[in-house]
Amino acid sequence: MIKDLFIKKTLAQLEIQADGDHNSLKRHLNAMNLVLLGVGCVIGAGIFVLTGSAAAMYAGPAIAISFIISAIGCMLAGLCYAEFASMIPISGSAYTYGYATMGEFIAWIIGWDLILEYLFGSATVAVGWSGYVVSMLSDFGIHLPSNLCQSPFVFDATGWHLSGSIINFPAIFIVLLMTTLLVIGIKESAKFNNIIVLIKVVVILLFIGFGISHIELQNWTPFIPENTGQWGHFGWSGILTGAGVVFFAYIGFDAVSTVSQEAINPKRDMPIGILVSLAVCTILYIAVSLTMTGIINYRELNVPAPIAVAIDNVGESLIWLRPIVKIGAIAGLSSVVLVLLMGQSRVFFTMASDGLLWKSFARTHSKYRTPHITTIVTGCFAAFFAGFFPIGLLGELVSIGTLLAFVIVCIGIIILRKSEPEAKRGFRTPWVPFVPILGAVICFAQMASLPLDTWIRLGIWMLIGFGIYFTYGIKNSHARKNRKQ
Secondary structure, eight states: HHHHHOOOHHHHHHHHHHOOOOOOOOOOBBBHHHHHHHHHHHHSHHIIIIHHIIIIIIIIIGGHHHHHHHHHHHHHHHHHHHHHHHHOOOOOEEEEEEEETTTTHHHHHHHHHHHHHHHHHHHHHHHHHHHHHHHHHHTTTTOGGGGGGGEEEEEEEEEEEEOOOOBHHHHHHHHHHHHHHHHHOHHHHHHHHHHHHHHHHHHHHHHHHHGGGOGGGGGGSSSSSSOOOOOSSSSHHHHHHHHHHHHSSSTTGGGGGGGGGGGHHHHHHEEEEEHHHHHHHHHHHHHHHHHHHHHHHGGOOSSSSSHHHHHHHHHHGGHHHHHHHHHHHHHHHHHHEEEEHHHHHHEEEHHHHHTOOOOOGGGTTTTTOOHHHHHHHHHHHHHHHHHSSSSGGHHHHHHHHHHHHHHHHHHHHHHHHHHOOTTTOOOOOOOTTTHHHHHHHHHHHHHHOOOOHHHHEEEEEEEOOOOOOOOIIIIHHHHHHHHHH
């Protein structure tokens, strides 16, 4: 019984599943589509919000160094994702990689854990999108009723309270709109994402390009502010704390690996999509942080919209850029919702194809060849959470779920090098086992820094998942049935 929990899928079985499944998804995505999907998911609230608060509270102008340190941790995990994605052209991301290296039970843990990143993550971002849209409409004199734009509940240090609102309608709207687009087709979704990514990258480049001429060097002096005497508040410890904060600005690059089954040439293009999108986002983050802290003193950036505050500080010469930045933020968050919903539906689809979730989740639309049922289910749940719950409560769950997946993927590469040393790899993680070990250690250290309450919520969430696995998944697992035959 215990041994059966860790039954594995071989690489050969995964290849057959990718090529021979009659429900196979349609392959439409090239390398550029994959890069833009990665950029579309990563660049969102982080660049428009986190940069300012992390600079003001922890690192000062040296927040640029924090982004570099954080990028190193993500790149280590990204290298491991790239090797897996080049070998296993199946949708499912870390879930599939865990199935191939550590067995079914660990794969289930990862798959259930990924819901925290993708489903709750999309709901969280949808709430942020709602806030930007309400603010922008207000600038144009259009005032939406506040009781239709906020969660009916509030959660703070004193517990749960009623907010007086009814529903966050804009958040529900964006989730359902992106869900509809994903049902229609991955090709159409990719085209939409490409346009959105172009808009937000242009907005970011406009801010950098026009902002450079307004940089005042005294705002960078000292570049690394002196520590206040408290760990994490400026100095080198502040840079490290800042790296922990802005790490979450990189969450989402792994979503690229969920569409392996829809890539035209996954073994070649998946590593390109993962690593190039990470590199592009890192460069943009560093450039924005340097420009922002050069335009305005870092102490004034602990606000929800730091880029807008920096523009206001310049004066009339850049005031025209303020509404454009809001458009960029709205566009940016739209693509994040799209890619996270896409990632979750593909993970559900793959788990159902393996028999661990209900058969209907593995169906594809007869016309669009998309996993329409899992997409609709994902969208409805995400819309529910976005519309009725204070998603800030789940923010740290999104982080711990993502980091756990990163840790397991890094460990999986070491196992795969031992179990399948001769397997053909389109990309090889360099310096194994040093790179994956370091990646796992860095990610686990980030997990350890999260509050105890977050770990307790993770434990409760996993217990719910174990209940589903042991009452349904273990009885219907295709791998277990094939072994008995």
